Amino acid sequence: MKSSNKAAALKVVEQKVEVAKPPSKYQAKQADSKKDERGLIGDLYEKILKDLGEDPSREGLLRTPYRAEKALRFLTSGYTQDLEELVNDALFTAENDDMVVVKDIEYYSLCEHHMLPFFGRVHVAYLPDKKIIGLSKIPRIVDVFARRLQVQERITQQIADTLMEVLEPRGVAVVSEAQHFCMMMRGVEKQCSTTITSAMLGEFRRNKASKDEFLALIRSSLR
Numbered sequence: 001m002k003s004s005n006k007a008a009a010l011k012v013v014e015q016k017v018e019v020a021k022p023p024s025k026y027q028a029k030q031a032d033s034k035k036d037e038r039g040l041i042g043d044l045y046e047k048i049l050k051d052l053g054e055d056p057s058r059e060g061l062l063r064t065p066y067r068a069e070k071a072l073r074f075l076t077s078g079y080t081q082d083l084e085e086l087v088n089d090a091l092f093t094a095e096n097d098d099m100v101v102v103k104d105i106e107y108y109s110l111c112e113h114h115m116l117p118f119f120g121r122v123h124v125a126y127l128p129d130k131k132i133i134g135l136s137k138i139p140r141i142v143d144v145f146a147r148r149l150q151v152q153e154r155i156t157q158q159i160a161d162t163l164m165e166v167l168e169p170r171g172v173a174v175v176s177e178a179q180h181f182c183m184m185m186r187g188v189e190k191q192c193s194t195t196i197t198s199a200m201l202g203e204f205r206r207n208k209a210s211k212d213e214f215l216a217l218i219r220s221s222l223r
């Protein structure tokens with residue numbers, strides 16, 4: 001009886017010692033990374049790190065799954081952006097029908113085949129009919145489509161289709177040039193090639209003079 005009481009008392013002391021023990025630097029960091037609210041993607045990134053032969057618990061990688069998830073969510077945030085909301089308060093009545101050109105809009109996207117970045121610039125023109133759009137909205141429309149898993153041809157077409165739908169202009173022209181990491185870092189490993197895609201709608205498709213005028217305006221920008 002006496003000895004079992006002793007054992008119970010000893011257990012309590014042991015537990016107290018455990019609780020009182022200050023957390024190591026490593027444990028404190030682990031607690032920090034839990035606060036970052038890593039989601040399913042973060043958990044999967046940890047598995048990827050292990051599968052690559054890495055040690056996800058080493059100092060430099062401790063918060064990497066969290067950071068990688070956060071980055072990927074940002075780079076694909078175009079999926080959840082509301083185009084209508086973005087555009088609606090920025091439409092104005094056109095005062096003339098001269099061509100509007102916004103060139104050298106830089107963008108960063110992820111190719112849907114390798115999930116590697118491609119990046120470049122896009123040049124946009126439209127021939128207003130009744131409506132114009134605030135100039136700062138065009139780069140934001142570009143980002144809505146760039147921040148997804150993409151192919152360059154589709155971004156170019158989506159920008160053109162969106163402006164056609166929103167502005168009902170006489171025509172829209174979009175030219176995009178980009179460099180693809182899946183070509184630069186792997187595959188054919190060509191670092192200097194640029195891919196150019198274009199979408200010509202309405203008058204830019206029908207009327208050679210309008211198309212040529214736009215191409216002349218952006219010629220100095222093309223690589």
Ligand SMILES: [Zn+2]
Nearest residue numbers: 111113114182
């Ligand atoms: Zn690719």
